Amino acid sequence: MSIQAQSDPSKSSYYVSDALYRELIANFSDWQRDDRVVTDVAERDRFRMLIEREARLLDQLRYEDWIALYAPECIYWVPSTPNAGDPRREIAVMFDDRRRLEDRIYRLRTGFAWSQAPASRTVRLISNVEVFATDRDAVRMVRSNFLISEFWGDETRILTGWAGHRVMQNGDRCEIQAKQVNLIDCDQCIRNPSIFL
Amino acid sequence: MTRLERIGAAPRRIDGGALYDWDELVQEERAHRLIYTDPAIFTHEMTHVFGATWTYLAHESEIPNDNDFITRRMGLRPLIIVRDSNGQIRALYNRCTHRGTTLCRWDKGNAKSFQCPYHGWNFLNTGKLRGVPWPDGYACDFREAKYNIAQVPRVESYRGFIFGTLNPDALPLVEHLGPITKPIDEWLDRNPGGKVVVCEANRIKYKGNWKLAYDNSCDGYHVVYSHRSLLETENRFAGDNAKGMSYYRNSPDSLPMYMRYTGHGNHFKDKRPNVEKRSGGLWAMESAHPGMEHYEEKFKQRHGERAFDLLDLAGSEPVNINVFPNFSLLGNHIQVFEPISVGETNAIWYGTMIVDANGDIGEEAVNDINALRMRTQEGFPNFGEVDDVANFEQIQRGLDALEDEWVYMHRGLGIPDRIKTHEDGSITAPATDEAFMREHFKEWKRLMKARPNLAIQREP
Ligand code: FES
Ligand SMILES: [Fe+2]
Numbered sequence: 001m002s003i004q005a006q007s008d009p010s011k012s013s014y015y016v017s018d019a020l021y022r023e024l025i026a027n028f029s030d031w032q033r034d035d036r037v038v039t040d041v042a043e044r045d046r047f048r049m050l051i052e053r054e055a056r057l058l059d060q061l062r063y064e065d066w067i068a069l070y071a072p073e074c075i076y077w078v079p080s081t082p083n084a085g086d087p088r089r090e091i092a093v094m095f096d097d098r099r100r101l102e103d104r105i106y107r108l109r110t111g112f113a114w115s116q117a118p119a120s121r122t123v124r125l126i127s128n129v130e131v132f133a134t135d136r137d138a139v140r141m142v143r144s145n146f147l148i149s150e151f152w153g154d155e156t157r158i159l160t161g162w163a164g165h166r167v168m169q170n171g172d173r174c175e176i177q178a179k180q181v182n183l184i185d186c187d188q189c190i191r192n193p194s195i196f197l
Numbered sequence: 198m199t200r201l202e203r204i205g206a207a208p209r210r211i212d213g214g215a216l217y218d219w220d221e222l223v224q225e226e227r228a229h230r231l232i233y234t235d236p237a238i239f240t241h242e243m244t245h246v247f248g249a250t251w252t253y254l255a256h257e258s259e260i261p262n263d264n265d266f267i268t269r270r271m272g273l274r275p276l277i278i279v280r281d282s283n284g285q286i287r288a289l290y291n292r293c294t295h296r297g298t299t300l301c302r303w304d305k306g307n308a309k310s311f312q313c314p315y316h317g318w319n320f321l322n323t324g325k326l327r328g329v330p331w332p333d334g335y336a337c338d339f340r341e342a343k344y345n346i347a348q349v350p351r352v353e354s355y356r357g358f359i360f361g362t363l364n365p366d367a368l369p370l371v372e373h374l375g376p377i378t379k380p381i382d383e384w385l386d387r388n389p390g391g392k393v394v395v396c397e398a399n400r401i402k403y404k405g406n407w408k409l410a411y412d413n414s415c416d417g418y419h420v421v422y423s424h425r426s427l428l429e430t431e432n433r434f435a436g437d438n439a440k441g442m443s444y445y446r447n448s449p450d451s452l453p454m455y456m457r458y459t460g461h462g463n464h465f466k467d468k469r470p471n472v473e474k475r476s477g478g479l480w481a482m483e484s485a486h487p488g489m490e491h492y493e494e495k496f497k498q499r500h501g502e503r504a505f506d507l508l509d510l511a512g513s514e515p516v517n518i519n520v521f522p523n524f525s526l527l528g529n530h531i532q533v534f535e536p537i538s539v540g541e542t543n544a545i546w547y548g549t550m551i552v553d554a555n556g557d558i559g560e561e562a563v564n565d566i567n568a569l570r571m572r573t574q575e576g577f578p579n580f581g582e583v584d585d586v587a588n589f590e591q592i593q594r595g596l597d598a599l600e601d602e603w604v605y606m607h608r609g610l611g612i613p614d615r616i617k618t619h620e621d622g623s624i625t626a627p628a629t630d631e632a633f634m635r636e637h638f639k640e641w642k643r644l645m646k647a648r649p650n651l652a653i654q655r656e657p
Contacts, residue, residue, distance in 0.1 A: 007490070011434065016488030017495075018561075021568060080397045088568035090397040091548035095575060097487040103430050107580055112425035114591075115583035153590070187304070189402035189543040194583040 009098040015073040016097050021088050024075060027166055028084060028180050031132055031141045038131040038140065047142045048129040050174050051165065055124035055146070058196050063105040066196070067098075071168065074098055075178040078197060081187050084180065093186060093193060104196065115194040120152040122195060128162075138169050139177075152192060159197065160184055204600050216241060219642045226607035228638060230596040233406040233604075239539035241645060246522050247272025249649035250461070251353075251360040251373050253524035253533060254278055254288055256547070258357065258394040259305070264322060267305040270535055271349065271361055277301050278359065281322045282309055288349035288361045289324050290653070300346070324348050325656040342655045350654035356385055357392070358524070358531075363651040376459040376623055380467070380518045384526050387514060390554020395531065396571070399546040399578035403586040405593035407522070407536035410544050411637065413585055414519040414527075415456050415464045417628035418608060420445040423588055427581040431484035440484040444471045450627035454515075458624040462521025462640035464633040469515050477505030479512030486572040492565055500562065507562060510551055511569035513577075521637055529574055540593055544586065548574045606631040606638075 007014045038044055050069070057066040070076075078093035079085060087095050096104070107113050125147040132141040142165040150157055161183040168175045181197040183190070208229060209218045215237045222229040232238055252271050255278045259267050266279040268291055275291035277300065291299045293313040300311040300320065310327060312319045317330045324346035326339055349361040353370035355378065360370050367373060374381070385391045403410075413419065420442050421428065431440040444452055453470035472478050483489065492511075496504035513528030525532040535543040550567040553560065596604075609615050609630035616626045626632040 012490045013485070013487050014491045014494070016572075017491045018565065018568065020488075080399070085397070087571060088564060089550060089571070091399055091546075091571055091574055092397075093399065094579060095487060095572060099485050100487055103433075103485065103580070106433055107426045107430040110426040110429045112429065113584060114423065114426070115587040117587075187397075187400070189400040189545065191402045191404070192583060192587065193401065193579075 009072050010102055011099065013097050013099055016075075018088070020075075021086075024077070024178060025084075025086060027134070027141075027178065028164060031134065031164070032130070032143055033132065036132040036134070038133055044129065044131050046174070047131045047140060047165075047167065048126075048144075050167065050176075051126050051129055051142060051144050051163075054176075055126050059122050059124055061119065063108070063196075067101060067105065069174075069176050070098070070101075070179075071175040071177045072098060074101070074176060076101055076181075077178065078181045078183065079186055082182070082184075084182070093183070093190070094181075094197075113194070115192055120150045120195050122151075123149045125149075134166075140167050140169065141165070142167060146197075148195075148197065150195060157191070159190075161186070161197075163197075205602070219645050223638045223642055225635060226610055227603040227605050230598075230602050230604065233408060233593065234539060234596050236539045238645075239406075239536070243272040243536070244651060245644050245647065245649065246641065247536065248274075248363045248651050249367070249644055249647065250364065250522065251362045251367060251370055251520075252522065253520065254349075254352070254359045254361050256357055256393075256395045256531060257286070257354060257359060260286070262307065264307045264309050265305070266301065266308060266322065268301055268303065271363075272536060275299055276349070276361075277311070279322045283323075285323075286352055286354065286359060287322075287324065288352050288359075289322075290347040290349075292347065293318055294326070294344050294346060295329075320346050323656055342657050345655040347653040347655060350652050355381070363653065364649045365652050366650065373461055374463065374520065375461065376621055377463040377465060377518060377520060380465050380516060381526065384514060384516060384518060388510065388549075388551045388554075389558060390552065392552050392554050393529075393549035394552055396548045396550045396567075398548060399575065399582075401544045401546070401578065401582060401586055402537075402541070403544065403589050404541055405586075405589040406539060407534050407542040408641075409589040409592055410534045410542060411519065411522060412606075412634050413589070414525050414532075415466045415517055415633035416631075417445065417449060417454070417456065417466060418631065419585070419588075420449075423585050424581050426584060427577075430580060434485065438481065440482055442468075444468075445628075449629050452628065454628045455625050456628055456630060456633050458626075458633055458636040460622060460640075462637040464519050464637065466517040466628065466633075467515075468517075468628070472515055477509060479514070480505055480508040482515075483512050483573055484576065486569065486576060488569060488572060492569050495565065496562075507558065507566055508569075510566050511573055513573055519633075521640055528577060529570060530577075542589075544582070546574075546578045546582070606634040610635065 076096040080093050108116050126144050128145040130143045145162045148159040164180040165176050166178040168177050208221050211218055254269055260280045263284050266277050269276050269278050277289045277291045280286050293300050295318050298313055298315040300313055310321050319327045321327050326344045352361045454468040457465045518526040523534040529549050531547040533545045553563045609626050609632055616632050618624050
């Protein structure tokens with residue numbers, strides 16, 4: 001058995017490799033194609049419910065339930081440029097593997113994460129959910145627009161943009177393999193970027 | 198028994214009433230809240246600090262080719278930093294000489310000329326006016342210099358770092374930097390060929406005065422408190438191999454790290470003496486980053502003995518090198534502070550990558566190092582800086598308490614043998630000392646009191 005197969009992605013990161021980066025960039029290029037739109041209403045609904053559930057779990061700060069939506073070897077990526085770019089040569093707002101996502105949860109739970117003490121209150125609106133087929137039968141790409149109202153400090157502000165989810169269907173179960181969050185102001189200075197998007 | 202504290206007279210105003218007696222406002226051990234909250238002081242800073250001294254503008258790697266430009270600011274002045282058609286780096290005011298429109302609205306690009314979107318005046322990237330629509334409607338012939346774009350008269354680079362000043366009497370940049378060039382050189386020279394290339398940034402805005410960031414830049418006192426969530430997170434699997442800045446946890450003042458003040462408001466926190474000097478020493482201190490185990494295995498297999506030297510290039514250099522008022526090198530970042538208003542600041546953490554300058558690393562290894570280096574650099578802004586910035590915002594808020602006027606910076610002051618002055622005039626103190634802050638405020642006061650003869654320049 002390879003090291004990779006034995007390893008626990010919560011504890012070590014063997015899966016983030018050049019091959020993964022290449023695949024990720026390819027998977028998130030040129031995928032929102034009209035000829036690949038899934039029109040089946042039941043299927044679209046399934047994915048819409050997944051994305052809505054994710055939004056609700058984050059609003060409720062139910063991080064364990066939230067991260068359970070993700071594949072063990074997942075990627076969470078918030079690019080710092082509108083064209084997303086190559087995360088091997090560009091700093092991202094965030095580029096997390098599973099362990100780093102769990103780091104974020106851990107940090108928020110220490111009680112000493114001053115940027116979230118007290119925690120932001122958020123309400124997420126998810127809309128315009130479109131589902132796209134990929135080269136692989138079991139894998140779908142989902143585009144959704146989001147608008148997060150975040151009350152923090154003494155004011156409410158808006159974080160908005162669109163997200164791409166790469167989702168693997170495993171029988172009845174769906175696993176998010178990768179999420180790319182495209183803030184519309186990703187290349188500008190952002191105040192207190194410390195919540196999950 | 199409680200004691201009533203009489204509220205003193207308001208600070209004395211000078212200069213026709215708008216400004217203050219700076220020695221009253223900033224004293225040896227304390228500074229008045231007004232320096233962070235008064236819009237008139239901020240306005241004065243925008244000429245007397247951002248203008249009269251050298252301000253960091255950009256890195257040469259951001260405009261590598263002729264005609265490349267980026268837009269930046271010097272204080273509040275909008276600038277186009279351009280490498281003109283002859284390869285000369287200029288800092289043009291992003292302002293049309295006709296009626297004042299900004300000429301360029303893009304963050305970066307490549308252009309030989311800039312045409313004003315309002316009435317179409319057209320300027321070469323040297324700043325010279327090339328032409329105006331329907332010139333026969335003007336009695337003048339536009340050969341006068343006043344129609345050429347204003348520019349920062351002195352733009353100088355130190356090893357790729359571009360600075361500018363409007364002060365004709367300022368020292369040449371390299372003399373102004375003085376002894377701080379030594380750590381800057383060391384910071385650069387640990388990278389192949391002494392070179393780095395800027396590659397996007399973590400960009401953070403906070404609602405607080407810009408000086409709160411500079412006051413933090415060499416502060417070793419806040420680390421275990423402000424960054425407690427970071428230290429706990431970084432060390433959640435670490436066992437005895439403490440990661441990151443854990444060495445601050447126990448008696449940091451007894452450790453070999455130190456702060457050094459080198460003059461002109463510049464200072465330097467050197468944490469390198471805390472780190473074991475060996476191949477892989479920096480890498481061993483890195484906390485968990487995406488891909489780190491995979492790449493470590495790969496480097497060990499491919500590069501044998503040399504693996505850990507290469508991995509150290511993705512590790513973060515334990516220094517903070519601060520050039521007053523807006524520039525910091527820390528880890529592998531170039532951090533820049535941009536004042537927006539008295540109570541708003543951008544803190545931009547530009548990432549850097551390496552290049553195979555000597556051709557002895559190989560393309561694949563360089564790419565792998567950079568992929569790792571992007572992830573190590575994202576760590577601190579995401580897990581550390583956000584908490585500092587939350588504290589800066591809360592300082593700004595706390596300073597709204599009018600009657601409680603002073604902030605203190607006297608840690609280390611008056612303790613015998615704690616602070617040492619060296620032959621070159623530099624001052625060293627233990628890592629948690631506030632000597633750096635007392636010293637940079639002396640420079641701030643010198644600048645605020647001065648009457649600089651600021652100037653712009655235009656092509657003839
Ligand atoms: S303002 Fe630029 S051409 Fe008129
Ligand atoms: Fe800090």
